[in-house]
Amino acid sequence: MADYKKDDQLIATHLGDEYEKYLGSIIPPIFMNSLHVFDNIEEYNDKTKRKPDSYFYGRVSNPTTHIVERKVAAMEHAEYGLAFASGMAAATTALMSVCKAGSHIICVKNAYGVLTGYIDNYCVPELGMSVTYVNGENLEEFEKAIQPNTDLIILESPVSLVFTVQDIRGVTALAKKHNIKTYIDNSYCTPIFQKPLDMGVDIVMHTASKYLGGHSDIIGGMLATSDEAIFKKASMLREMLGGIIGPMEAWLVMRGIRTLDVRVRRHAKIALEVATWLEQNEKVGKVYYPGLASHPQHELIASQQSGSTGLMSFEFKDASREQVCKFVNELKIFKIGVSWGGFESLVCTPMYPSTPEHAAEAGCGWGIVRIHCGLEGAANLIADLKQAMEAAGI
Numbered sequence: 087m088a089d090y091k092k093d094d095q096l097i098a099t100h101l102g103d104e105y106e107k108y109l110g111s112i113i114p115p116i117f118m119n120s121l122h123v124f125d126n127i128e129e130y131n132d133k134t135k136r137k138p139d140s141y142f143y144g145r146v147s148n149p150t151t152h153i154v155e156r157k158v159a160a161m162e163h164a165e166y167g168l169a170f171a172s173g174m175a176a177a178t179t180a181l182m183s184v185c186k187a188g189s190h191i192i193c194v195k196n197a198y199g200v201l202t203g204y205i206d207n208y209c210v211p212e213l214g215m216s217v218t219y220v221n222g223e224n225l226e227e228f229e230k231a232i233q234p235n236t237d238l239i240i241l242e243s244p245v246s247l248v249f250t251v252q253d254i255r256g257v258t259a260l261a262k263k264h265n266i267k268t269y270i271d272n273s274y275c276t277p278i279f280q281k282p283l284d285m286g287v288d289i290v291m292h293t294a295s296k297y298l299g300g301h302s303d304i305i306g307g308m309l310a311t312s313d314e315a316i317f318k319k320a321s322m323l324r325e326m327l328g329g330i331i332g333p334m335e336a337w338l339v340m341r342g343i344r345t346l347d348v349r350v351r352r353h354a355k356i357a358l359e360v361a362t363w364l365e366q367n368e369k370v371g372k373v374y375y376p377g378l379a380s381h382p383q384h385e386l387i388a389s390q391q392s393g394s395t396g397l398m399s400f401e402f403k404d405a406s407r408e409q410v411c412k413f414v415n416e417l418k419i420f421k422i423g424v425s426w427g428g429f430e431s432l433v434c435t436p437m438y439p440s441t442p443e444h445a446a447e448a449g450c451g452w453g454i455v456r457i458h459c460g461l462e463g464a465a466n467l468i469a470d471l472k473q474a475m476e477a478a479g480i
């Protein structure tokens with residue numbers, strides 16, 4: 087019998103089932119309540135007198151939320167999990183749990199833009215922190231960036247535009263030597279394809295708005311860690327800043343997680359077919375997909391992630407801005423929109439709102455097109471890409 091605290095499929099389907107507690111219902115209920123009441127005032131006034139699984143107030147914790155936290159923690163091989171109202175609530179809380187005024191942060195330059203925006207527009211000017219951005223593709227860069235006051239290294243592997251990866255084991259070994267905490271955004275791989283804590287990372291973050299939720303119907307976030315001090319600080323900050331997820335959303339994340347394994351494996355299969363078709367298409371230049379054997383970091387990828395999911399980017403060899411925009415407008419199944427990780431296919435041109443120089447800095451061309459391969463079937467997605475290329479005269 088597999089250990090249901092260690093086996094991803096058993097964790098996703100059954101961890102947290104307590105039939106005797108919930109009248110034998112196959113699905114745990116949604117606890118839509120803001121507070122819990124007590125039998126006597128002594129219990130209410132003194133935490134130590136409360137039952138071990140007691141709850142107090144909904145900004146602190148909630149039984150439905152707690153099941154999701156246990157599931158994500160178990161899948162990430164972590165001791166503790168915390169659920170948040172968004173990925174950004176999770177990310178900012180994690181940063182504040184480790185850093186203080188004056189801290190120095192090392193961050194992968196193509197990390198999620200709202201997080202780098204938080205660092206640049208708030209942590210640096212308001213809290214006197216400093217930051218060094220690195221490409222993330224070689225270890226020496228990280229080593230060179232370390233300062234006496236470096237408290238945190240922020241990773242996102244792969245990054246969700248140009249899909250480069252960082253040497254996670256190498257970075258965490260270096261960080262431990264210098265007593266620096268490490269954080270990774272694991273939203274792209276999900277715990278099905280990458281286990282950062284096993285590679286020495288201190289904090290794993292997820293946006294549950296992407297694959298964990300999986301149905302484009304919620305916003306949510308998660309942290310997982312085995313570091314008790316970080317967990318306590320993050321719990322305190324969540325209570326104070328009020329960033330906990332709502333019970334309805336927590337329940338929907340739980341529902342999403344039950345099928346996470348089958349969904350991401352199907353996204354992976356479809357995306358690999360699409361990426362391979364793109365790579366072989368004479369009109370297409372570069373394809374950025376960590377699942378391709380031609381990826382420049384293929385060996386490193388194979389050593390730290392067991393799969394890639396549905397998101398990728400590509401560039402045409404020779405297409406004007408007008409043609410690229412027409413191509414996007416002509417797509418029928420791929421809808422124009424931000425985000426990814428749901429059942430549906432999406433497309434955007436992340437660099438057109440910015441400048442060609444900014445694109446070059448990020449390591450891509452201005453005309454880069456990002457697609458999320460949903461669950462509509464590889465043949466349908468390829469046919470859609472093909473007809474849109476023809477319609478745009480590419």
Ligand SMILES: *Cc1c(COP(=O)(O)O)cnc(C)c1O
Pocket residue numbers: 172173174175198246271273274293294295296305306307425
């Ligand atoms: C969407 C996203 C986030 C932010 O998550 P929200 O739930 O939207 O706050 C963080 N990291 C990555 C990689 C994302 O794609």
